[in-house]
Amino acid sequence: QRPDPDAAAPLPHDASASRRSYDVDALAEEIVEKLTYSIGKSPARARKYDWLRAVTLTVRDRIIDHWLEAEDARAASGGKQVAYLSMEFLIGRLLRDAINNLNLTTQVAEALKRYNVDLDMIELLEPDAALGNGGLGRLAACFMESMASVGVPGFGYGIRYVHGFFRQEIADGAQVELPENWLLHGNPWEFERRERSYEIGFGGKVTSVVGEPGKPPRQLWRPAERVLAVAYDTPIVGWRGAHVNTLRLWSAQALDPILLDAFNSGDHIGALVESNKAEAITRVLYPADSHQAGQELRLRQEFFFSSASLQDIIRRHLETNESLSNLHDKVSIQLNDTHPAVSVAELMRLLVDVHGMEWDEAWEITRQTFSYTNHTLLPEALEHWPIHLFERLLPRQMQIIYAINAAVIRQAMESKGFDGGRIAAISLIDENNGRRVRMGQLAFVGSHAVNGVSALHTDLMKETVFHALHELYPDRIQNKTNGVTPRRWLMEANPGLTSLLKETIGEGFLDDISKIRDVERFATDAGFRDRFAAVKRENKARLADVISERLAISVDPDALFDIQVKRIHEYKRQFLNIIEAVALYDQIRSQPATNWTPRVKVFAGKAAPSYLQAKEIIHLANDVARVINSDPAVRDLLKVVFIPNYNVSLAEIIMPAADISEQISTAGLEASGTGNMKFALNGALTIGTLDGANVEMRDHIGEENIFIFGLTASEVAQRRREGHSGRSVIEGLPLLRDALHAISSGVFSPDEPNRYNGLVGNLYNNDWWMIAADFQSYWDTQRRADALWADPAEWNRKAILNTARMSWFSSDRSIREYAADIWRTGTDA
Ligand code: 6GP
Numbered sequence: 001q002r003p004d005p006d007a008a009a010p011l012p013h014d015a016s017a018s019r020r021s022y023d024v025d026a027l028a029e030e031i032v033e034k035l036t037y038s039i040g041k042s043p044a045r046a047r048k049y050d051w052l053r054a055v056t057l058t059v060r061d062r063i064i065d066h067w068l069e070a071e072d073a074r075a076a077s078g079g080k081q082v083a084y085l086s087m088e089f090l091i092g093r094l095l096r097d098a099i100n101n102l103n104l105t106t107q108v109a110e111a112l113k114r115y116n117v118d119l120d121m122i123e124l125l126e127p128d129a130a131l132g133n134g135g136l137g138r139l140a141a142c143f144m145e146s147m148a149s150v151g152v153p154g155f156g157y158g159i160r161y162v163h164g165f166f167r168q169e170i171a172d173g174a175q176v177e178l179p180e181n182w183l184l185h186g187n188p189w190e191f192e193r194r195e196r197s198y199e200i201g202f203g204g205k206v207t208s209v210v211g212e213p214g215k216p217p218r219q220l221w222r223p224a225e226r227v228l229a230v231a232y233d234t235p236i237v238g239w240r241g242a243h244v245n246t247l248r249l250w251s252a253q254a255l256d257p258i259l260l261d262a263f264n265s266g267d268h269i270g271a272l273v274e275s276n277k278a279e280a281i282t283r284v285l286y287p288a289d290s291h292q293a294g295q296e297l298r299l300r301q302e303f304f305f306s307s308a309s310l311q312d313i314i315r316r317h318l319e320t321n322e323s324l325s326n327l328h329d330k331v332s333i334q335l336n337d338t339h340p341a342v343s344v345a346e347l348m349r350l351l352v353d354v355h356g357m358e359w360d361e362a363w364e365i366t367r368q369t370f371s372y373t374n375h376t377l378l379p380e381a382l383e384h385w386p387i388h389l390f391e392r393l394l395p396r397q398m399q400i401i402y403a404i405n406a407a408v409i410r411q412a413m414e415s416k417g418f419d420g421g422r423i424a425a426i427s428l429i430d431e432n433n434g435r436r437v438r439m440g441q442l443a444f445v446g447s448h449a450v451n452g453v454s455a456l457h458t459d460l461m462k463e464t465v466f467h468a469l470h471e472l473y474p475d476r477i478q479n480k481t482n483g484v485t486p487r488r489w490l491m492e493a494n495p496g497l498t499s500l501l502k503e504t505i506g507e508g509f510l511d512d513i514s515k516i517r518d519v520e521r522f523a524t525d526a527g528f529r530d531r532f533a534a535v536k537r538e539n540k541a542r543l544a545d546v547i548s549e550r551l552a553i554s555v556d557p558d559a560l561f562d563i564q565v566k567r568i569h570e571y572k573r574q575f576l577n578i579i580e581a582v583a584l585y586d587q588i589r590s591q592p593a594t595n596w597t598p599r600v601k602v603f604a605g606k607a608a609p610s611y612l613q614a615k616e617i618i619h620l621a622n623d624v625a626r627v628i629n630s631d632p633a634v635r636d637l638l639k640v641v642f643i644p645n646y647n648v649s650l651a652e653i654i655m656p657a658a659d660i661s662e663q664i665s666t667a668g669l670e671a672s673g674t675g676n677m678k679f680a681l682n683g684a685l686t687i688g689t690l691d692g693a694n695v696e697m698r699d700h701i702g703e704e705n706i707f708i709f710g711l712t713a714s715e716v717a718q719r720r721r722e723g724h725s726g727r728s729v730i731e732g733l734p735l736l737r738d739a740l741h742a743i744s745s746g747v748f749s750p751d752e753p754n755r756y757n758g759l760v761g762n763l764y765n766n767d768w769w770m771i772a773a774d775f776q777s778y779w780d781t782q783r784r785a786d787a788l789w790a791d792p793a794e795w796n797r798k799a800i801l802n803t804a805r806m807s808w809f810s811s812d813r814s815i816r817e818y819a820a821d822i823w824r825t826g827t828d829a
Helices: 024-038 048-077 095-101 105-113 119-123 135-150 260-264 270-280 296-320 343-354 359-369 387-393 395-416 420-426 439-445 455-463 467-472 486-492 495-505 513-522 526-551 574-590 612-629 648-657 675-681 694-701 713-721 727-731 734-744 757-765 771-789 792-805 811-823
Strands: 081-085 089-092 129-131 154-159 167-171 174-178 191-202 205-209 218-222 225-237 244-254 331-336 370-373 384-386 436-438 449-452 477-479 560-565 599-604 638-642 660-663 685-688
Touching (some): 048 105, 095 486, 135 486, 154 296, 191 244, 218 343, 225 296, 296 343, 296 387, 343 439, 359 370, 359 395, 395 439, 449 455, 495 526, 599 648, 675 685, 685 694, 685 792, 727 757
Parallel strands (some): 081 331
Antiparallel strands (some): 089 129, 225 244
């Protein structure tokens, strides 16, 4: 570890002395001061981005006041902290969140108005910090905000990718990926902490050093390559500024920025090779969602941020503690999926090899310190690394994994009489597929608690991937159902509904979301229902404007908005939704006299660049949209739109504008879902399968207020065992058969009539995702929704009940459960 020559003697920080004012005059003055002295522009010459920066810096100062206080309080209390290790944090924009949580919205808007600057316009200039792919990354961001809101002292640890999640464009109907550049205008939220930097090793050799008599030899890892991890800190402010936590993201740099010898001898490129190689580690986010990326660079990323975070945790611990023997009393480390699972081996190495702890004690502390969240059961997403790669890159960690494995297997044989198949199932090494290290098993055995993210998912974890490990450690798996932060997903995304709720039930729900239930009694109040519907109508008009600006398609805000936005994945079954659109299109044309419900089907989402089927689904959505939208025969009864480049900011516009939320994954496959929660909180009715958290949503909202359809998880498993194929189902359903025929015969792709042969053929031959199997039930349920739409009072009553009954799905509740059951830290709210 590097000594810190600049460390000052701690002085008590008197925050009240320096606290920045919240009044409009002070804010207005300070914004101009920032513009002048931090940015070097006069108000007359300032451009939009200069105003954004000046406002951000002004707001940031107010957060810093709280941040420093929180740091001092934390240091003084010596209490336990949480370190949330996540490869992804899908934060989105921060300015509105910060202003809202500090209750500064009116004042800042007022202050800017004095210079004729519009806060809403300025906020839109902020780039989305897209350091994540989807569910797992967005959950980490909601959790950071909730930890700060309920008062769990914690750090988020991750990677400062230079390029976040790619920008998606649609060209001729197909997805095109373009680099994302969120740091283009600098990042006023982050603080570089050069003094917080650590060396991270790769490769090299391990040597045995003879230790003291009677003690085993010590192992010394001499990496062949070393890079520097430098910390960048972003303050995360909680509701009402009560707490501020830190998101610490690591950036990779070469130890020697340039090899001067090489440069001087004329090798100008060679002089930079090392620095390029180091910086490559944190250059770009892998766009793989629920799918193992598999390349060496990915393993480097995983180890890089794990090791940096652990070294940082240890250094901070030793600043106020004499030894590491109480580490688990002072810090709880949550592994967000298996991406940081190598931490288990790395912490053992740091404790045993670097800090001289005995193996058994180190193992006990390691297990007490770590806990692990699983986010998917999809076999293709379970991480495993070829032994030869692991050994070459991380030779000492490989030895440690072998030692852990031997101990676990011995224990399984002795205590539970495991043999053969069950040993193979728990082993950290997969012997069948060319010998691989299994990261799920490593995370599991290295943790004292392992959790799933919905009740169903947790049950399935016990029955499937972790069946044998669950038998060995029956108390380890527990459930922690996901949640979403109501600050971003209700207050900020839906100001209209928020004001209406405030007027109707008072402001209590802002501090305690469970109070939102008070609005339930207004569900039968016709006046309130109309106002609720008017807010929804406004939100839909706003989305219609976005659709018109971006796609030049006009949609009617009075139509039923039926929305599916999320990553594109076969199991999420956007294909089922598109087939229903095609079938509906057929029906509208063949029965023009029927009283069809006008519908707008909205899709958005990105496909992993190498996931061909997912890209075909995007192409199909766009092809179908083009044909339907330009057919005068449907008379605006049906529109299909695919909005490109789905991201957090677009989600904030979409979620409040939905009438129907599509949550239609093949049962048993979606671990939880969180978009489902955002939609329902904003008063959309869900059409969904009994999958993930939909099951618990049904229980809370009431089954009469949600549209459930399709096979259950156990029925899906049963069908698969029986060797279900789609052919006989399709042949028995003319509606489905005709829709598929239209798709596969080129009605929507006349330039390439066979484009969708493969996609459709899969349904006939296999139907792995149960699309054919669930079609009829889905179709019927959509028609039930049509019927309900014809009765606006009843529709709105149910929509209000959705909003009223969703508070349990707040991430504040999830975080309190983690704090109580897994981390054993306090909360103060
Ligand atoms: C996702 C799950 O697919 C989603 O169901 C869940 O709501 C979310 O995690 C948060 O728990 N999984 C991922 O995003 C992922 O990459 C490895 O899993």
